[in-house]
Amino acid sequence: MMRQYELVERVRRYDPDADEELLDRAYVFSLKAHGTQKRASGDPYFSHPIEVAGILTDLRLDDETIATAILHDTIEDTVATYEEIERLFGPRVARMVDGVTKLSKIEAQSESERAAENLRKFLLAMSDDIRVLLVKLADRLHNMRTLHHIANPEKRRRIARETMDIYAPLAERVGMYEFMKEMQTLAFRELEPEAYESITRRLELLRDDSGDRIARISSGITLLLGRHGIQAEVTGREKHPYSIWRKMTERHISFEQLSDIMAFRVVVADTEQCYRALGLIHGRWPMVPGRFKDYVSTPKRNGYRSLHTAVIHSETARVETQIRSEAMHAQAEYGYAAHWAYKQGTPADTGGTKESWIRDLVEILDHAESPEELLEHTRMAMYQDRIFAFTPTGELIQLPKGATPIDFAYAVHTALGNQAVGAKVNGRLVPLRHPIANGDQVQILKSAGQKPQPEWLGFVVTAKARAALRRFVRNKEREEMIVLGRKFYDEIVAGLPAPLGAGAMREALRRLHLPNEDALMEAIARRTVDDEAVADALMPGVRGSGAAPPRPLPHRDAVSIRGLTAGVAFQLAQCCHPVPGDRIVGVRRPDAPVEVHAIDCPALASEGDDAEWADLAWGESDGGTARLHLILRNEPGSLGAMAGILGAHAANILNLSLIHRDRSFHTFLIDLEVRDLAHLMRILAALRAADAVSSAERVREDEERWEAA
Incomplete structure (x- = not known):
């Protein structure tokens, strides 16, 4: 183990003006704080922070960073407190020590939550002072060098996987390639020993x-x-x-x-x-x-x-x-x-929050809803091969391989990603899912009226774009769930035996342990609280009286889904493909969007006991998707005739599948974008009248039935 004077001498060798007293105080304080603690190897625990400090002297880091390395485990593993570190070593050292400190003592429900909370605090501290990252990387490198002393193989694998997924990419991001290579080699030896x-x-x-x-x-x-x-x-x-x-x-x-x-x-x-x-x-x-x-x-x-x-x-x-x-x-x-500049203990050009990749990580912290999402997005942001693309003004944007114009737009600015409506790559219009190649020039076309589209989640590859889209979808889903819940709430209130009193809502929220009215509406829409419970909370004693049935009565007005977005507040069932004009019913399940079926959908007969029905109405709609089962004659021009009919009726083909062919006929499944039921009926009539079409039927059952026919 390195002695006190040896460590100080190593620092003074490259920084003669280093604060020797600061290093001495940190050495003595850490030695006393760790006392008789032992590492898994049997060595005194104090040897670990000293080895970490030694690694950082090879990088010629300033005295405050070396002091932080010596003290980095004192708050976590000893009785030392943040206030004590701040009083003895100053606010900057205290903040860095706190940033490196793991939150191993927090109460969390799962390992992923603990890992995410540690990562969250570490990234925020890193954005404030990049030296936190340098200390943490040296800490992890020394832990990997001594990993073989840990007896539990699962713990070794967990640490190695975390190193491979998080810390080696972080080392690469700050250009510390030797750290990265050694971490990867040591983690690889543990994860893939053979x-x-x-x-x-x-x-x-x-x-x-x-x-x-x-x-x-x-x-x-x-x-x-x-x-x-x-x-x-x-x-x-x-x-x-x-x-x-x-x-x-x-x-x-x-x-x-x-x-x-x-x-x-x-x-x-x-x-x-x-x-x-x-x-x-x-x-x-x-x-x-x-x-x-x-x-x-x-x-x-x-x-x-x-x-x-x-x-x-x-x-x-x-x-x-x-x-x-x-x-x-x-x-x-x-x-x-x-x-690094050694005089003031601050970097000559820290970047810090100026570094775009650090800004992206901090933005991911703001957007991530769950620990799993935070870990997923952080790994995505750091562990991908990169390509280079250029803005029209020549600014260089780095992206992972497979990135799309949407990823590019979010990399430039979140607001640009939110408003993207199209893209030009090298002057040519391309789809938003078009993969960008190395060296491409990308121009994003935007509109103030555009909003992020949930379907973009199906092809974006950057963590920043995915996090921003998920945040938008979550917020939109919550807004629409509140609107939908309000509609169901009005139905519940209409079924009560008497008008509600002035304080009924306040008392209902107290009984249901919900913070506010919006939370109640969202709970009703998601059916995390059932309608009978809401009725009983609004008017105690009504539960079981028959006054508020769990399903709306047929004579009541149907709940309109006007203004709500398919795929967010509700989902159109894939078994019957309802379109505006069909009479529809909603199937409500706990903590899930309402599933909209046509009233004559065969799948409704097999719904389980946990499902609840709601009578729905379309209101205004942008249209829907119908699935058609077509049998065409096997002769030249049949497919063109069918496509011509669809084009003449302004119907857009979303998907076309050939499911059966023989000498005389070809059978297709077609997903068709239509305005409403009347539009669909006109299309079917035109298809049935064509000589090339032997049969044209609307599919009202699962596709597997037709594939098996």
Whole structure:
């Protein structure tokens, strides 16, 4: 374990003006606070914070950050308090220690809730001071180095999975690639021990067979550049086991089929020499097409800059090469820590909340409703391969592979995503679900009257877009549930034997333990409280009297779904595909949207006891989707004739499936967008009158019946 004077000396070696007294106080305080505590390895617990501090001295971090590392477990694992840390070490150190501290003592219902709450607090603290992240990464790295001492295999796997999903991507995001690689390797060894052993064993065999091949290739690159006046430091290495395993799984190939196991780094004086070196290497060895990436002119989101290429070396090996200047190399080695200013203990250009990816994570915190959603969105935001796209003004936007214009719009600004109605990619109109390619220029078309569409959730890939859409859908669903609940509430009140008194609502809310009137309306719509219970709360004693039946009586006005959105407050049943004009009934189940069926739907006969019916009316509607079963004659022009009829009647085909064919006839299922029942009837009449159509029927049962016919 590092002694007190050794730690102070390591800091003073790169920062002569460091506050030695601060470091001494932190060392002594932490040593006394942890006392006789032991780690799983049997070592004194105090050895862990000192090792974390030692890791951070390698990054040349300031005295406040080193003090935070020494103290980072005192609030969590000892009797020390935040107020005590603040009094002895100042508010900035106290805030950082609090940010790193896990909330292991909170009362939570599940492991996911504890993990999400820890992550929430950590991300908020990180957005305030990025040094919190640097301490946390060093803390996690040392914990991974000592993971094998934990006896419980499930706990080891949980920590390794969390490291792989959260902390390794965070290290990559701040450019701390060595941290990322070591975390991934250690987590991979725990999560996939057989694959880890197999790959490391094969790497050893390859090393024995190839001898000094890495040294020979490095020497060859050095000589090539030296002959042209470029002094370069060239180093080579094998890729780490997790990187190799991921390529094997992504490409579905064996270890023997991998041809890019070796990677070389060329460090030169400046940017000009980077491009000169690239030209010389490409002139000497054939380049592998599609493997060149210029992160100098378009840096990664974390500031990483380098030229990446792959060439076929004379030894028939595919060699990946990174070319960078000395300044770029420092950034790549130390990431965010490379920009640290030691005098005031604050970064020269912290970014902090200025960093767009941190802003995105904090926005996700605001949008996530459940712990599972927070963890899902955070992993999505950090653990995806990236592409580059440009705004019309040339601003660079980084996105994950597979991103769409909606993802792009939300990456620029949430308001732009909310108002997106279309997109142009490289000047050409494309659908909003169109995948963006690397280097595309994207222009978002917007309208002030547009609102986010729930169906966008089916194709967006970024966490920011998904979180914003889910938040909109949740808010819209709650608003519409309140409106729908109010309609059912009026039905309940109409069935009571006497008018309500002035204080009836207030007393009902108290009896039902609900905070306000909106909560009651939402509970009625979701049927988390049944209608009889509401009636009894409004007028005690009415339950069981028969005065307020659980279903509306036939003579009452039907509840209108006018102004409500299909898929949000209610769902149109897929078994009967009701359209405006059909008489409809709503099936209400606990904590679910109302399911709308046609009154003659066969599926209603099989509804369980937990379902409750409500008589519904359409009101104004934008139309609906009807499913048709068509049999066409197997002759040229039949399909065109059918499509022509539909087009002439302004009906939009949403889906077309060929479900049966023989020599004489073809049978299709068609989902058709229609205005109302009268519109549908006109279409069916026109189809039945056509010579090409043998049969045209509306489907009122499950599709499986027709497929089995």
